[in-house]
Amino acid sequence: MSRSRLTVVLSQAQGKHPARRALEESVVAALLMEPGLDVSVVPYLYDLGPDHTGRLFLESIPGDMVVLAWMYPRAAFWVLDRDGIKGRFGESRLRPPADEDGEESGEPEPPKGIGAVGVPDRWIYCLDLRDFNNHDPYVQEVRRIAEECRQRREAKAPPTLVQLGVSLAAEKPAAAPTFTPEQLLQQPGRRWYPVIDYSRCTNCMECIDFCLFGVYGVDGQDRIFVENQDSCKKGCPACSRVCPEHAIIFPDYKTPAIAGAPVGSVSGLKIDLTKLFGGADAIQIAAQERDRELVADGRQAVGLTVGIPKRQADRVQGPKDDLDKLMDSLDALEL
Amino acid sequence: MPEDLIFLMGKFEAVLPGGLRYARNHMWCRPLTPTPLPPVLGESGRGEGRYAFGFTTYAMRLMQDVYFLDWIVGDGTDVQPGQHIGHIETSKAVSDLFAPMAGTITGFNKELLDDPSTINLDNHGAGWLFEMAGDAGGLLTAAEYHKHLADNWEKTQRLIKGKINEDI
Numbered sequence: 429m430s431r432s433r434l435t436v437v438l439s440q441a442q443g444k445h446p447a448r449r450a451l452e453e454s455v456v457a458a459l460l461m462e463p464g465l466d467v468s469v470v471p472y473l474y475d476l477g478p479d480h481t482g483r484l485f486l487e488s489i490p491g492d493m494v495v496l497a498w499m500y501p502r503a504a505f506w507v508l509d510r511d512g513i514k515g516r517f518g519e520s521r522l523r524p525p526a527d528e529d530g531e532e533s534g535e536p537e538p539p540k541g542i543g544a545v546g547v548p549d550r551w552i553y554c555l556d557l558r559d560f561n562n563h564d565p566y567v568q569e570v571r572r573i574a575e576e577c578r579q580r581r582e583a584k585a586p587p588t589l590v591q592l593g594v595s596l597a598a599e600k601p602a603a604a605p606t607f608t609p610e611q612l613l614q615q616p617g618r619r620w621y622p623v624i625d626y627s628r629c630t631n632c633m634e635c636i637d638f639c640l641f642g643v644y645g646v647d648g649q650d651r652i653f654v655e656n657q658d659s660c661k662k663g664c665p666a667c668s669r670v671c672p673e674h675a676i677i678f679p680d681y682k683t684p685a686i687a688g689a690p691v692g693s694v695s696g697l698k699i700d701l702t703k704l705f706g707g708a709d710a711i712q713i714a715a716q717e718r719d720r721e722l723v724a725d726g727r728q729a730v731g732l733t734v735g736i737p738k739r740q741a742d743r744v745q746g747p748k749d750d751l752d753k754l755m756d757s758l759d760a761l762e763l
Numbered sequence: 764m765p766e767d768l769i770f771l772m773g774k775f776e777a778v779l780p781g782g783l784r785y786a787r788n789h790m791w792c793r794p795l796t797p798t799p800l801p802p803v804l805g806e807s808g809r810g811e812g813r814y815a816f817g818f819t820t821y822a823m824r825l826m827q828d829v830y831f832l833d834w835i836v837g838d839g840t841d842v843q844p845g846q847h848i849g850h851i852e853t854s855k856a857v858s859d860l861f862a863p864m865a866g867t868i869t870g871f872n873k874e875l876l877d878d879p880s881t882i883n884l885d886n887h888g889a890g891w892l893f894e895m896a897g898d899a900g901g902l903l904t905a906a907e908y909h910k911h912l913a914d915n916w917e918k919t920q921r922l923i924k925g926k927i928n929e930d931i
Contacts, residue, residue: 698854698857701856701922
């Protein structure tokens with residue numbers, strides 16, 4: 429594997445959906461015909477554990493890469509980051525077809541997160557395989573990205589002298605481990621865990637206060653991270669509702685806002701009406717979801733008494749509805 | 764029988780039948796005979812009975828064609844108000860769905876699971892979503908629901924245009 433070629437990895441959909449498999453096959457077939465690309469296929473990115481060959485393969489890629497996956501680009505990028513596959517966020521020009529009612533929104537404010545750390549000087553571009561149902565837009569975008577990467581590399585200052593073993597004339601690939609297709613494509617079990625978007629995360633620690641299952645931890649640099657991914661209760665998205673910056677993503681969740689859809693901008697996507705149909709505050713929904721998991725685990729429900737963001741105290745009180753009264757009575761019981 | 768009201772969504776006239784009650788999360792509520800409508804609203808303990816629920820025309824206008832409907836609790840489940848009970852996907856929208864009041868869900872409209880388009884054809888009749896036993900005393904009259912829509916219309920329009928993304 430060399431730094432001057434662009435690595436393209438296609439991450440398969442879960443299950444055996446024939447239309448999805450067909451698109452994957454046609455995208456890969458078309459990409460294999462493009463010059464200058466190293467193309468590989470791995471299973472569903474989010475389900476890969478640390479020992480999976482697919483992940484070891486991704487970790488071994490030294491240069492720029494494009495990852496095509498069945499999830500929002502933001503979700504894929506931060507899944508990779510957590511797996512130690514880091515890079516700068518490559519901007520894709522691919523936009524899903526806008527619906528006729530869609531309108532352009534203004535530039536969203538840049539988020540003020542603590543950012544990723546240990547980021548090498550290479551770019552990772554993530555494309556969403558749900559945006560189009562034929563391979564052309566993807567192949568064109570990969571070509572555009574390959575050109576962008578090539579120009580960027582050429583614009584850099586020539587390498588300084590002490591780079592042992594590297595000459596511009598003949599690229600000798602390092603002894604790369606070989607990965608057989610059978611190992612790469614071994615089906616992983618399904619996983620469920622939160623993914624932190626560090627471009628938005630402000631390290632406020634609300635999530636670690638809220639989650640009572642030990643999923644979150646603090647690393648050696650006092651940064652929040654998802655320490656025990658598999659302690660997370662399957663299907664529970666409660667912590668993502670509690671995060672004030674919408675920095676927590678569950679890529680498999682049904683509503684786009686939690687699954688990693690672009691924040692604060694209109695794309696051709698559907699509107700998420702959860703807030704309208706909610707009838708309850710996000711924090712209250714989160715507390716109920718958490719209680720359900722606690723009780724299922726044989727533990728006591730806690731309502732709003734534990735680990736609830738302090739900003740609730742500043743909230744202007746509207747007229748109380750049934751849910752407020754219920755929560756008040758739970759508080760009064762002092763569980 | 765109080766008269767039907769109309770809420771204007773841009774040029775679209777959303778009809779709110781006067782004889783129903785309404786939940787703030789855009790579901791209508793109809794008592795199943797012989798339960799009479801709760802005489803005194805806003806007081807719990809006065810509205811016990813069995814009711815059918817469905818989407819208001821306001822909700823339908825926001826969602827458009829229903830593609831897929833999914834419930835995550837079963838018949839006979841006790842629910843709290845605001846409890847997450849399902850999910851809907853339409854041509855224009857996706858959303859989680861939540862219980863409109865406390866009580867027990869006594870049955871879901873199973874026909875919708877095969878053909879959710881019935882919701883679009885007849886949202887007040889054959890498109891009913893589920894039945895519940897509980898206390899509907901906290902629900903709104905058509906007039907109160909109309910006011911709820913009016914109070915929130917501007918904010919809702921901003922949500923639709925993607926300019927708000929507050930509490931998910």
